[in-house]
Amino acid sequence: MRRAGDVVRTAQNVAVVRCDDEQHPDIGASVVDQNLDSVGRVVDVFGPIERPYLSVTPDRGVHLPALVGQTLYVR
DSSP states (O other): OEEEEEEEEETTTTTEOOSSSSSOOOOOOOEOOOOOOOOOOOOOOOOOSSSOEEEEEEEOOOGGGGTTTTTEEEE
């Protein structure tokens, strides 16, 4: 398991995650929170190459606003 980055905001039913460096997860990667609870999947990578952003679609039942400020991880 490795760190994906921090959730900086939510928009249009996705969580926007800022990566720590240029090593980002692939589209389709499963994302979990610090308790290893499934959060969703990466659907897009965008922004600057050095620290891109991820769009993560939430799993059913995940409350997106509660994720803002949390660190997410990739399995």
